[in-house]
Amino acid sequence: MSVSVRIPTILRTYTGGAAEVTAEPGDEATLADLLEALETSYPGIRGRVLDDGGALRRFVNVYVGDEDVRFSEGLATPTPPGSSVSVIPAVAGG
Template sequence: MSVSVRIPTILRTYTGGDSEVSADGATLAEVLDSLDAQYAGIKGRIVDEGGDLRRFVNVYVGNDDVRFLDDLATPTPDGVQISVIPAVAGG
């Protein structure tokens, strides 16, 4: 299944400056594997060494935060937009 992935500015060095790319996969984990196959190293900036989403990276499938769904097992229907958003802290 083909999906659209919005890439934050900080990760655009991996995508040649593209702010949105296409990837394939029925789940978020498969989409991230597809992204990494196309843009080597990008998955390591989203997922930690233990295979979990990094603490300061938010990922949305459609308008839903995957942490409140099935994390990396969240289904990614054909045509859905996935957004990778680095968390911002401070005050």
């Protein structure tokens, strides 16, 4: 079974305009594994989510289910088959 990933508008150029894509990172996969699987299908997308050091970019929020990965296990957060992942750019303003 695959993992569903919701893609923000700003990153849809990497997915051919798709708002939601699926990936099959494996049964024991983590968020890092999922991003690697996405990179295989959608080259360049991982570099928009991770910084040069391999950490989540400061202004990109990632949720597995309803949990913000920054407050759980980060890139080691499990992404089991059937889960839903959302990539959400932070919004700032006044």
